[in-house]
Amino acid sequence: MALDLDGDRADDAQADIRPAQVSVRTGLTAEQVAERVAAGQTNDVPERGSRSVRDIVRANVFTRINAILAVLLVIVLATGSPIDGMFGLIIIANSGIGIIQELRAKRTLDKLTIVGQARPVVRRDGASGDLSPHDVVLDDIIELGSGDQIVVDGVIEEAEALEVDESLLTGESDPVVKRPGDKVLSGSFVAAGGGAYRATKVGKDAYAAKLADEASKFSLVNSELRTGIDKILKLVTYLLIPAGLLTIYNQLFSSREGLFDSLRGMVAALVPMVPEGLVLMTSIAFAVGVVRLGRRNCLVQELPAIEGLARVDVVCADKTGTLTENGMRLADLRVVGDRPQAQIEQALAALAADDPRPNASMQAVAEAYPQAPGWRATAVAPFSSAKKWSGISYGDNGNWVLGAPDVLLDPDNDTAREAERIGAKGLRVLLVASSDRTVDDAAAPSTVTAQALVVLEQRVRPDARETLEFFDDQDVQVKVISGDNAISVGAVAESLGLAGGKDAVDARTLPEDTAGLADTLEHSRIFGRVRPDQKRAMVAALQSRGHTVAMTGDGVNDVLALKDADIGVAMGAGSPATRAVAQIVLLDNKFATLPYVVGEGRRVIGNIERVSNLFLTKTVYSVLLALLVGVTGVLSKPFGFDPISYPFLPRHVTIAAWFTIGVPAFILSLAPNNERARTGFVARVLRLAIPSGIVVGVATFVCYLLVYQGQDADHTTKVQVSTSALITLITVALWVLAVVARPYVWWKLILIVASAVAYVGLFLIPFTRDFFQLDPTNWAWTSIAFVCGAIGAVCIEAVWWIGRAVTKDGRTVFKRGWRAHDGAPA
Template sequence: MLPGGSSRSLWEILVANVFTLFNAIVFAGFGILLALGRWQDALFGLPALMNTVIGVVQEFSAKRTLDRLAVLNAPTARVLREGRIREIALDRVVMGDLLVLRTGDQVTADSRVVQTDATGPGGLEVDESLLTGESDPVRKRVDDEVLSGSSVVAGSGIAEVIRVGADSYAAKLTAEARKFSLVRSELRSSIDRLLKWITWALGPMILIVANGQMQAQGGWAVAIGNGQWREAVVGAVAAVIAMVPLGLVLVTSIAFAVSGVTLASRKVLIQELPAVEGLARVDALCLDKTGTLTTGEMVFDAAHVLHPVAGWERVLGAIGDAPDANGTARCLAEPYGGAESPLPVATAVPFDSVRKWSAFVLAENGAGVDPGTWVLGAPDFVLGPDAGLAEDREGASADPVPLALAGDLAAAGLRTLVLAHSPAALDTDAEHGLALPAELQPVALLTFRERVREDAAQTLGFFADQGVEVRVISGDDPRTVAAVAREIGLDCEAGFDARRLPEDQAALGEVLERERVFGRVTPAQKLAMVHALQARGHVVAMTGDGVNDALAIKEADLGIAMDTAAQATKAVARIVLLDGRFDRMPGVVAEGRRVIANIERVSMLFLTKTTYAFAIAVVFGLLAWSFPFLPRQLSITDGLTIGIPAFFLALMPNADRYRSGFLKRSLAFAIPSGLIVTAALIVLHVVGDGLGDFSVTDMQAASTLTLAGIALWVLAVLARPVSPFRILIVLAMYAGLALVWVIPLTRDFFEVTWLPQPLALLVLGIVATGIVLVELLRAWHLRFTRAPKL
């Protein structure tokens, strides 16, 4: 069994999201007002409840995704028990079981090979690219280990299970990747920090407000004696709840959710909603070559003819058309295959990853092809000193030109094979097994390259324009990786061999700042590279598709998996490109920018309210003035100046580039604007008392209009630059405020009234002054932040 328990249980998630000091204060106020029969003033409890539900759902969704994580895709294992081959569930595989491995199977447990068909021309070859990142298959002999998560690509065999469950290689990777963590989000961390500050400030503020409201009713004893304590409690609850930015988390979550739906329609899956902002902040993008920049397929590049022999092109076509051709050989079918009649093959030897060559013997001339032995394989193994028994063959090629040319082509990052011919037959009786014949003549050097994704160059160009540094990381040969990097437009003469990378994080970071292309990178090194870049202050995105990429993808600030990725890699990635189109990335960047810019705009609205709520509570509490609003009247201003417009503003188009310092910029505007509103209400209270003996309802209505008038202009400032839709939103909010006074039902429900003329003129003057001050604040804020116009 794979290890379970990746994160907090559902109960732990509920406790963490429900039983908070923030919720305790909000729901305590909600309960107090319901107990007093003032349900009209308890409307603030609904958005608080929605915030809690959203938090629980988001974290539980992330938990379920991680708990479903599994490296293995195979649903069953094939074992040999009691002399019979049986299909059993993975959790029933035990130590000592004999796995029956066939071409196409995935290895389901770490095992030791006990038997292969290597005595014949084939053998057991395993693709370990999902585990190691290296694309070449690995030949397995008796007593070699095969790891869970790898796949059999050629041959067959039997292997004894030596590790199961948590001890297996794949399970260890899974266990590391399963550990619960949330994506790093500047928006979320900043908002969480604000909520933490506000929550801890609420304690002393409650005492100040409660005492102030009791004193405003004549003191504790008087208020309790004449029953006015009820009004004092309602005022205290209104003051405390006003300090909490109830809708900020909700609007932020909605903005993320809508972005997730938008990107999903473009075949981009966002597995954790705040990740949508990630690419807008990234300045270092680490790309896995195979499966990300390339499709993982090989394509034929060119044939460099050396010594042509009759029918050599027909031979290449036969090799490409062969049913058992490997991925590289199949590339020859398109340029050279398609012949109607097969060649008269007497003996065939399939490709072997140890020999590094394949061959067949033609006993007679057929279809214009010279008879004899035709060999296709790695130049060093066919022509050079590694060519089997070459030192014992008098006719072995001594011509250095083909090998030198092959070396030059390999240095250019091309996979190179040689086609050679000999009139002699294969030596199948040699002491060391199969041996190449004498007098091998190099016919042509064939070059292959990985198929680069058509959208890769354009997408990387986009990131370059945005100031994002790209690093290509792969387990393949550095020369091959460098060639792919050059093909997609990266300036790279040679790749850096990761076997020379230092282990010290600081030294590794220095190398990463200099180099851009790396080959022979191990999974542990990929993870170390992510950490080294983060230690140097970079925001890192990591792409990949193999299990070997999973830990680095998880630890990166933003992990991105391709559609062909292993299940484990997809599960830990924050973003999955469902159709494998790399050109989706600019759209994700644009969506992230829109969210960051709009949430910053919206946060200024909420924090303005929090600022004036705290300031009013302190002033009115210390001076023992009655709180100037009922909770239901604050619902008017909250809904018209923040709640409704914030929802629309958070979802509108916005192409502003990301700049760090979200919290600093937001507070630089919100605190002064909140103090402007506070000053306006203080002036209204002081001057209003001097103008005449106005009723409590008159003063509360005047306070509501003063607050709404200035706060709506704050909205108008933050909605800039103007557009028809933004103008419509602001005008609609002004119209909504007017309707509250015009419609008798709403006027009675919210307990507001038409103002006496002196008080109305005072409100008009104060609001006009506040508007001027907000405009001056906007001009200062633009210079302070050096930002483009809002």
């Protein structure tokens, strides 16, 4: 999509004519707002985040898998055996559970989105107040300050050294100076200065509305996990076609069974081939993740972020607002110049009072010196992260600047050295100085005379050390990237036990080329005086070395890096621009929430891998069993032996999945899982599921052949034959569950034992035996079934150990000490 920044279109020109009734100073009146609402001139952009209830219901009910199962259900019901249609309950269960979980996630997401959204400050009836973006109407006067997101298209009416960053729209990182009459587009944000603009395009007419509608959807797009599952489902589809056709031919034409029995056998063969719960379990795992993180005030704006953060191996953290709290306190004012302290304090009070959007440093100054002298400002230079100073000229009262000592002064200056010594204690130091020219001069600040050092005390977050230790234990590197003095940043990092604090790097000495920057980043962890464009370059350099990078930040200087990082994490108290581009927003501003996000991602990835193994194993053995039975049936005529039909009824394959896949998969998908996320999801699943499925299928078929008595056998004999084959299938499938559930903790052992006991009950209780047509009373055949099952279990165990040796996977069968943190199912 091309970006029209010149605005040559006729409708733009017409929109830029301000109605005579609208006052820039007072804004719209209540009556004017009502008129525009009635005319539909509101900012009715789609809600960010979740799908509508209708979309959720449609997506969970009208699925390909449900359609296949529904057709098979109709066929079974037509045979007059509704009990064999129990698998139809899967349709209700899949749809119902999926809808309930997604609705829970939607409620959580919508609540958090309202809390975390940017709220523009709008002038109405002579007063300014923040509103929801949806409440903005055409011609509203919207005030701007540093870090504010521009929520609708408009025209600048007031500008005070206003610079707008349009990089999210154009890709150009240099801020653009805006003056009255200039246009601004939604999707950009204020880099420095302040002002006000009039809304000329709202709702779907605004430039970024369509982009926001598409980019903000709560979806599984770009998820390696979802992509892997799609590949698996494609593979399953390819397997289903030949196996299904062969089964249909064998049951309807080769076997000598009646039509209804043949149809039931065909359905019994096709139903287990469908991995009906795989997509469901994935959706549930992600949805539950959203709810769990929502309880910790963590807003997941893009679902793959849960998965992505689990794969992160480098976290780039800003110091202020991440390792330290946003609030500061003025600890000392050290006069170093020729001006009296009273005048310096007056200058500081004036600078703080005249800053319309003070940052944390200026707020600390304002708290210390609340009595402004009433000086009249004649020129203003707002603070920006690139130049690291701000200033105001006050005519006869002088030109005053406030900023970084090592930027405004020569490093060899005594005052600069003193500032460095103070910063080495972890304190933040600003220089207040007088300048020889007005601050809006092109050459400003030119020659400055140091007047005093403003010493600010930063409070380290009490949970920062524990969070850093967590990442260190998980082999995740933490890089502290800050705009503050490198020595001060290093001191704070060192106080938190982060190695490399004494070797903090001043970013002004960093190489410009990506390769050189990447080399430096590999060996250093603490960086100070980093410009916004350097933060972005650092992220790119780390990514060039194959790292998966998460960037945390809260200020406008972090926006570009947050946007380019694999995962952007913003603080809820940060600027609206950072929250807009981040995939994850920590609404409680706690850096310590990140380990929970990582843990949730690991739970999702690790558990879905387990569940995928179970479902794909079932598909493989079902397809293989159908192929073996079908091929035998096809070859029966030319070779003159008795054809065989499918060994199971639909009710048999339904109960076979209950406690080997269904219930265990649901529990395992929600259980804690601390295994580190790794790439190669599809390969690992296939490596275990395919050989396991082959073992289950072959063991079941061999047992079936050993006890098969021909198609002319009586009903009781056929039931005993089917029961024996089913015992073998369940025995080997239970061992697959036992392998997939590793490493063991107490509740997993209970799950496996309970599943086995449930099957014992089904086979021994008279009612269930009659209901499901089970008869294990032929002890010779039952013994054969258990022997085949035992051999199959040994083969499954061998498959796991061989796979472990080939991949050099470090998982252990029993966790040392049965560690409690692996937890019980939630």
